[in-house]
Amino acid sequence: MINLDIARIFAEIADILEVKGANTFKIRAYRRAVATIESLPQDLKVIAERGGVKELKKIPGVGDAIAKKIVEIVETGDCKSHIELKQEVPPSLLELLAIPRVGPKTLAKLHAELGIDSISDLEEAAKSHQLEDLPGLGTKVEENILKGIEQYKRYQGRVLLSKALPYAESIVNDLKKLDVVEDITIAGSLRRMRETVGDIDILVVSNSPKEVMDTFTSLDGVEDIVAKGDTKSSIVIRGMDVDLRVVGAESFGAAAHYFTGSKHHNIRIRELGMKNGLKINEYGIYKGDERIGGKEELEVFKSVGLTYIPPELREDRGEVEAAKDGKIPELIEISDLKGDLHVHTRWSDGKNSIAEMAEAAIALGYEYIAVADHSPAVGIAGGMTEDKIAERQIEIEIVNTRFEAEGTGFRVLSAAEVDIKSDFSMDYKDEILKDLDLVVGAVHSKFSQDRDTMTKRIITAMENPHVDIIAHPTGRILGKREPYDVDMAQLMETAKATGTILELNSFPNRLDLKDVHCRMAKDYGVSVAISTDSHNAMQMRDVIRYGVATARRGWLEAKDVVNTKVWGEVLK
Numbered sequence: 001m002i003n004l005d006i007a008r009i010f011a012e013i014a015d016i017l018e019v020k021g022a023n024t025f026k027i028r029a030y031r032r033a034v035a036t037i038e039s040l041p042q043d044l045k046v047i048a049e050r051g052g053v054k055e056l057k058k059i060p061g062v063g064d065a066i067a068k069k070i071v072e073i074v075e076t077g078d079c080k081s082h083i084e085l086k087q088e089v090p091p092s093l094l095e096l097l098a099i100p101r102v103g104p105k106t107l108a109k110l111h112a113e114l115g116i117d118s119i120s121d122l123e124e125a126a127k128s129h130q131l132e133d134l135p136g137l138g139t140k141v142e143e144n145i146l147k148g149i150e151q152y153k154r155y156q157g158r159v160l161l162s163k164a165l166p167y168a169e170s171i172v173n174d175l176k177k178l179d180v181v182e183d184i185t186i187a188g189s190l191r192r193m194r195e196t197v198g199d200i201d202i203l204v205v206s207n208s209p210k211e212v213m214d215t216f217t218s219l220d221g222v223e224d225i226v227a228k229g230d231t232k233s234s235i236v237i238r239g240m241d242v243d244l245r246v247v248g249a250e251s252f253g254a255a256a257h258y259f260t261g262s263k264h265h266n267i268r269i270r271e272l273g274m275k276n277g278l279k280i281n282e283y284g285i286y287k288g289d290e291r292i293g294g295k296e297e298l299e300v301f302k303s304v305g306l307t308y309i310p311p312e313l314r315e316d317r318g319e320v321e322a323a324k325d326g327k328i329p330e331l332i333e334i335s336d337l338k339g340d341l342h343v344h345t346r347w348s349d350g351k352n353s354i355a356e357m358a359e360a361a362i363a364l365g366y367e368y369i370a371v372a373d374h375s376p377a378v379g380i381a382g383g384m385t386e387d388k389i390a391e392r393q394i395e396i397e398i399v400n401t402r403f404e405a406e407g408t409g410f411r412v413l414s415a416a417e418v419d420i421k422s423d424f425s426m427d428y429k430d431e432i433l434k435d436l437d438l439v440v441g442a443v444h445s446k447f448s449q450d451r452d453t454m455t456k457r458i459i460t461a462m463e464n465p466h467v468d469i470i471a472h473p474t475g476r477i478l479g480k481r482e483p484y485d486v487d488m489a490q491l492m493e494t495a496k497a498t499g500t501i502l503e504l505n506s507f508p509n510r511l512d513l514k515d516v517h518c519r520m521a522k523d524y525g526v527s528v529a530i531s532t533d534s535h536n537a538m539q540m541r542d543v544i545r546y547g548v549a550t551a552r553r554g555w556l557e558a559k560d561v562v563n564t565k566v567w568g569e570v571l572k
Helices: 004-019 024-038 044-056 065-078 080-087 091-098 106-115 119-127 139-155 163-178 209-217 249-258 263-275 297-303 319-323 352-365 386-407 450-465 490-498 515-524 535-544 544-553 566-571
Strands: 181-187 200-206 222-228 232-237 240-247 279-281 285-286 290-293 339-343 370-376 411-419 439-444 499-506 528-531
Touching: 004 024, 004 080, 004 091, 004 106, 004 163, 024 065, 024 297, 044 065, 091 119, 106 119, 106 566, 119 139, 119 222, 119 528, 163 181, 163 209, 163 240, 181 209, 181 222, 181 285, 200 209, 200 352, 200 528, 209 222, 209 232, 209 240, 232 386, 240 249, 240 411, 249 263, 249 279, 249 285, 249 290, 263 319, 263 370, 263 450, 285 297, 290 297, 290 319, 290 450, 297 490, 319 339, 339 352, 339 411, 339 439, 339 528, 352 386, 352 515, 370 386, 386 411, 411 544, 490 499, 490 515, 499 544, 515 528, 515 544, 528 544, 535 544
Parallel strands: 200 240, 339 370, 370 411, 411 439, 499 528
Antiparallel strands: 181 200, 222 232, 232 240, 279 285, 285 290
């Protein structure tokens, strides 16, 4: 967790410096450090303790000043410059950066011109049209900021799965080190792998609850002890609420079920129990006053005539009926994947070479990757010109020749993430598209087009015989950008008719297709590609778990996902 803490501190330093109008190069240095640290596989605390500043400076993007601050954070939990900077701006001002469409430069202008330093100030100013006349803002920006505030309020108190899960796993790993912990599991919506969660729930079996609670409430990063009891304690750690319950071994399965399922799922199970003359709660399965089960989760399902229901499906979306008929799907696993059909390299905005991305994929047990660098329309991404595609092809062939000589059987596919432009055209001509192994179509602009226009825009791309996959089909960014207005039923029908694959983008702030759309694709018989859209080798390794979790929530099996197949089958 120390890496995430350090990245968060440096990101906040960069934000404050930008709000204050500090040196651009200094701000960029912190942002580069954040990008590196977030994807770093090694623990910075271990590196710092082993070799200090000298060892840390070997990490790309980490200079002397950054390295010294990392050592300081490892030793004290924060750094002096961060503490001092936070004292120079109101805390409520920084909260404004969580509002979609409010970046540091916009915030600096709002603060300087209108004295805005809180969300309530910003909302009042936008509603009274005080932003309209500010240079660089205007009516449209004002409207978007109000939408952003509404969106922020909707997500307030919730965090991305990708933030909560590593924290929870770190806590579990710390508690597992205790000899008195007999069993332990994450519970709640986090165990169901929802895309955002409100808090973290953990269950423990132990005959020494006091020792467990003492360790839990003294973990690194604890900001507040909300409650501490014999069997339940609550803390705030790194901004997240965490509840820990100690239960008896005889109740562990019943408690795991009770504290994992959604409210409606649990009601369905209890109702089935009542029909069978049983009482089912977090303490066990009862026939009258006699406890007849509850040690294992499976006992809960068996007692009401159901097969086991995986945690991701416990949402009361038909899983009870499926379990009654023995039709719970064999959900996809990460180990089913044979490749990644959407990764980026230095040929556009990626951080690694083609060979480095391929070697990382081989380490994951993959048989292929599709190098899908951007087309030119995404200017900020340094998209490939036609000449660049030809140059990149030479490098791909060199890498593939090397792998062939080594007998790895691995293949790098020549692909591109090609913009579907607002006039319905593709960003490359068909003459270019037809020579690529794989074409990934994507919308990156004009998100506000109306429903009919946006739907036609994507369908036109699907009808192009050279377009194989539609990337992040609804364009959402969780907590930042709402999905664009598109008719998903029409997209599914066209995808089925044209054989177009829909992407489940695994990036944690996208997860697009979302779970209900994955289920929809399954029902329509539309193939899904679980891709990472990774821009460096570590992302390819780290984010795939979130895509697979979303696919499982969408009832997808290996047979529904195209990149569970070997390349020859994918090609067909």
